[in-house]
Amino acid sequence: MSAARQAVEYAAEQLGFSALGVASADLDQGDALPRWLNDGCHADMQWLERHLPMRQNPALLLPGVRSVIMLTYEYPRRDVRCSPGSIARYAQGEDYHKLLAPKLADLDETLQFYGGSQKCFSDSGPVSERFFAAAAGLGWIGRNGLLVRPRGGSFCFLSCILTTLLLPTDRPMRNHCGSCHRCEQACPTHALVNGRCDARRCLAYWTIESKQLSAPIEIQKAMSGHLYGCDVCQEACPWNHLPSPHAVDPHLLMPARLAAMPETELADLPEDEWACLLANSPMRRTGSAHLRRNIHTFSDPTPS
Template identity: 40%
Template structure:
C-alpha cells in the first residue's frame, strides 16, 4: 500500500466512524459548469437577501481560492442522514422541516469534522471543513465525489438513503483517491417541480430562492409577499414539499441509531404558533437553544406564526 492509499483509507475510516453514512472524494479544482451556473444564478438575483453568497462567489467557485484552502488537492465529502419520521403528532399548526426538528447540525457535525481536520494537520496537510458554514458549493462537490446526484429539486439524492441528508466537506492539500460521479437518475419524473406550493423552480435543478418557503421563513427579513404567505400553508420554518414527493425518499427509513444525533424534539415536531406569539426574547432564546430555529430569531418566527395561524383559519370549513 502506498502513502496516498494509506492516508485515503484512514480519512475514509475516520469519517465513517464519526457517523457519516457515505463518504466520497473529488479532486479540488475550479467548478465548471457549476461556478458559471452559480454566477448566472446570482446575476439573476435568485439569492434574494442572501447577499453573503455574492460576496463569496469566487471562493465558492474554486476551493483552492485563498479564502478556503490555497493549494488544495482533494475535497472529502460526507453525507449524514437525519430522521424522516411521520408528520403531525399534535394539534399545533406550525410545521417545521425535518432537518430542523432536532439538534443544530452545524454544531453537531462541526465538532466531528474538527477531528478529521486535526488528523490531516498532524500529518502535515492543510485542511478546513464546511458544513453549511463556509463558502463551498456542497451539493456540487457531493455529486462530483460520487455520493449521489443532484435531482430536479436541486437536492443531493443518495441512492438507498434519499435526500434527507446533511452534507459536509473537508477541503485539503492532501492527495487522496478520487471517486467517480454517478449518473443523474430523475428520468422523466417531475413530481417535485409540480409539488412546489410557490412554483419556485425556474427549471430542473434551478431554484429561485425568493419564492422558496424555506428561504422566506428562515432567511428573508421583513414582510413576506402576500401571495407567498397564502401559499405557505402550515410551514413555519423551512419546507419539505419537493422532497416528500420524491420516489427516492420512499426507501426504507434510515436506522434510528444512524440519525440519533438529530432525533426530533417534541417541541419542534409541531410548533405551537400561539405559544410562540406569547414569547419574549429571553424565552425564545431558551426555547430555541441548540436548534436551527434559533437562526430565524423571534421576530421572523412570530411573523411566520401569524401567517400559519391565518392560513389555518382560512382552511376551516365554512358552516
C-alpha cells in the same frame, strides 16, 4: 487506496457520517452559479454574490488545496410534529453546525497525521457543496436542486473538507430523476424550474432567510402552516420513500415538547421560554421575532 483516505473513511464512519466521497478541487463548476446570481435567484442573500470568487476557486480558501472530501450526515426522514406549523426536518433537533463541527475537527486531525492542511465546512462556508458532493459520487443533483442518493434520498446534510492531500477520487453517479417531475409539480410556489430553485419563490427562503416583514400575497398564502423551512419538494421525491439503510443521530430528533406545542402557544411563548425551548436548535439563529413573524404574518394570508 491511499492510507490517508482509508483512515479518514474509517474515522468518518466511527463519527456517524453515512458516506464519504472525494473529488478533485480544481474541477470546473461551469456557469450555473453565476447565471443563478445574474438572474437574481438569490433574492436578497447578498453574501452569495460576495462568495462567488471563493466558490469558484477553493484555493482562495485553502492555498494548495488538491482534494475535496464530501460527507453526508443523516437527519430524520419522518415529520414528527403533530401540531400545526411544520418545521423542516433538518431543523427539528439540535443545531447541526454545532453537532458536526467537532466531528469535522476530528477528521482534520486524522488528515494532519498524513501531512495535510485542511479547512472544514458544513453549510458554513463558501463552498459549492452540492456540486462537489455530486462530483464525489455521493449522488446526483435532482430536479429539486438537492443531492439525491439511491440509498437514502435527499434527507442529509452535506459537509466538506478541503485538503492539500492528493487523495484517490470517486466517479460521479448517473442522474436517476428520469422523466419524474414530482418535486417541481409539488412545489407550492413553483420555485423549481429547469432543475434550479429560485429563492425568491422558495418557502425555505421566506421562512428562514428573508428579513422582510411581509411577503407577496401568493407566497403568504402558500406559506400558511410552514413555521420554519419547507420539505415539500423532498416529500414528493420517490427516492425519499424507499427505506433508508442509515441510522439517524438522536440529537437531531425533535424534542417532545416542541413536537406537541401548537403554533398559537408557540407564538405567545414568553421570550425566556423561547430561549429555553430553542436553546440548541438551528432555529435559534433566526430568532424568536422572525419565528413569530412566520406564525402571525405568514400564517394569516389576509393582506393588511
